[in-house]
Amino acid sequence: MEEQQYNNLKMGEHGAWVSIIAYLVLSALKLIIGYLTASKALMADGLNNTTDIMASVAVLIGLRFSRKPPDEDHPYGHWRAETVASLIASFIMMVVGLQVLYNAGKSIVDFRVETPDLLAAWTALGAAAIMYGVYRFNRNLARKINSQAVMAAAKDNLSDAWVSIGAAVGIFGAQFNLPWLDPLAAVIVGFMICRTAWEIFREASHSLTDGFDEQELARLRKTVENIRGVKMIDDIKARAHGNIVLVDVVIHVDPRLNVIESHRITEEIEEKMREEHGIMNVHVHVEPWKE
Template identity: 35%
Template sequence: MATDRFAQAETGAWVGIIGNILLAGLKGVAGFFSGSHALIADAFHSASDVAGSFAVLVGIKAAKRPPDRDHPYGHGKAESIAAIIVSVLLLVVGLELLISAIKAIYGGHVDIPEWYALAVLLLSIVVKEGMFQYKFRLGKRLSSQALIANAWEHRSDVYSSIAALIGVGAAMLGGKFRMSWLLYLDPVAGLVVALLVLKMGYTLVMDSIHSTMDHVLHDEEANPLIKAVQTVDGVILVDELRAREHGHYVIVDIKISVNPVLTVAEGHSVGKRVKQHLLQQFLHVADVFVHINPFDPGYPIQGQQQDVRDRSPKWLQ
C-alpha cells in the first residue's frame, strides 16, 4: 500500500514537471515574439512551477525512506519541507514579477501583443486547470501536503493566465482602435498576476510551517480515532489522545483507562489490541504509543459528553 502511494505521488510530480516545462517554454517564446509583458510574466510563473514540482519529487522520495535510528518516526515531514520550498519559490517569483510589471508600467513603453498570445493563454488555462484537478484530488487521496501545495501552484497559474488573457485582449483592442490607454492593461495584468502569486505563496508557506511544527489533529479529525478505541475490549475510557502529523501519516499518543485490578500483562494486552485496531482501521496511522492508566471515575473524558458512569464497569456502579 505504501509503495503504491509513493509511486502515484511521484507520477503526479512528474506530470507537473513535464507539463510546466512545456507550458513555460511555449509561453516564454510566444510572449517574447508577441511583445506581451503579461505572457512573459506568466511564463516565469510556470517556470517556478517546474522548480516547485522538482522540490515535491525530492520531498516524496525522501519521505518514503523507512524509519531509522536518527528518525524513528520516519521521514514523512520531508513532504512538508518540500511544500515550504514550493511556497517560498512562489513568493520569490511573485516579487520578481511585481518589480517587472511596475517597470513596464512606468517605463512608458508598451507593445501591441500578437493574436497568438491569446491562443497560448487559452491553452494554458485549460491545461493548468486539468493539472490542478488531477494533483489536488491525488494529494487529498494520498494525504500529501506537498502535492496539494503543488496543485495550488497550478491553480494560481490558472488565475494568472486569466488575468494575462484580459490584459492581452485589452491591449490588442487598444492597438486596433487606437486607444493607447488600453495598451497599459497588458503590464497591469502582469501586476495582477504578481499579486496573485504573492498571495498564494504567503498562504501556502504559513500553512506548511503550521503543519511542520508538530501540528496535532483537531477534534473533528481525532474523534473517529477515539471512538474506534472505545470499541476495543478492555478499554473503559480514552483519557487523552494526540495524533501528530508527519506529512502524509500521523503518530498517535494515547492514554486509556483499564480495570485497575488487571495484571501488568493483561493491561499490556489491552494496549496491544488498541494499537493493532488503530493501525488496521486507519491507513494514515503509522504508529501508536499507548499508556495504560487505572480507571478513575473522576478523570475527564476526552471527546465525550456522556456521564462517566455510562462507561464505568459494573463493579464500580
C-alpha cells in the first residue's frame, strides 16, 4: 500500500518538472519579446510565469519531502508536505499578482502607454496553447495519483493559459488606436493571478486544518452502513493527509458476535473503502449494539 503511494509521489514529480521546463522557456520568451515590443500585458504574463517557476519548484520539493518514510517526529509520515508546498505556491503567486496589478495600474494612471507590436500577441497565443497542453498532462496525472499538489499545479497551468489569451486580446485590441487596452489586459492578468492564488490557498488551508468535503463524507458513511453486520454508525471522520485520506469510524455490531466475526466486518469495511473510494487507511472501532 505505502509503496504504491510513494510511487504516486514520484510520478507527481514528473508533472512538476514538465511545468518548470515550460515556465522557464515561456517566461524568458515573454519577457524578452514583451520588452522589445513594448507590451505591458505580455511582460506581466512573463512575470507571472517566473513566479510559476518558484511555485512549481516548491511543489517539487514538497513531493520529494512527502516521500520520506515515517520517523520519530512524524509517525504518520510526511504526506502533508505536498499540501504545505501548495500553500507556499499560493503565497508566491499572490505577491506577484499584486505587483502586476500595481505596475499595470500605474501605467494607466500615468498615461504611459504604447501600442505594442503584433508579435507580442502571437507569442501570447502560442504560449496559451502550450500551457493548455501542460494543464491537460498535469490534470490527468493528478487524478491518476490523487495528488493535491499536482492538481494545484494543473489549475495554475490552466490559469496561465487564460492569462496568455487575455494578454493576446488586449494586445490585438491595442492595434485599433486603443493602446490603453494593453495595460488594461495586464490588470486583468493580475486579477486572474490573485484569484488562482486564493483558490489554491483556500483548498490547501482547508486540508491542513483537517477540513473534509461533507458530501464525500456522506458517501463514505453510506458505504459503511451497507456492510452486513453493521447495526449503526456512531461516528465517522475523515481527513486528507497529503495525497491519502485517513478515515476513522465507530460502528455498533451484534454483541453476541465473537472477536473473529467482528473482525471480519472490519475487514469488509476496509475492502469496500479500498474498492469503491480508493481509501487505503481506515481505522474501525467496534462497540456492542444496544437495542
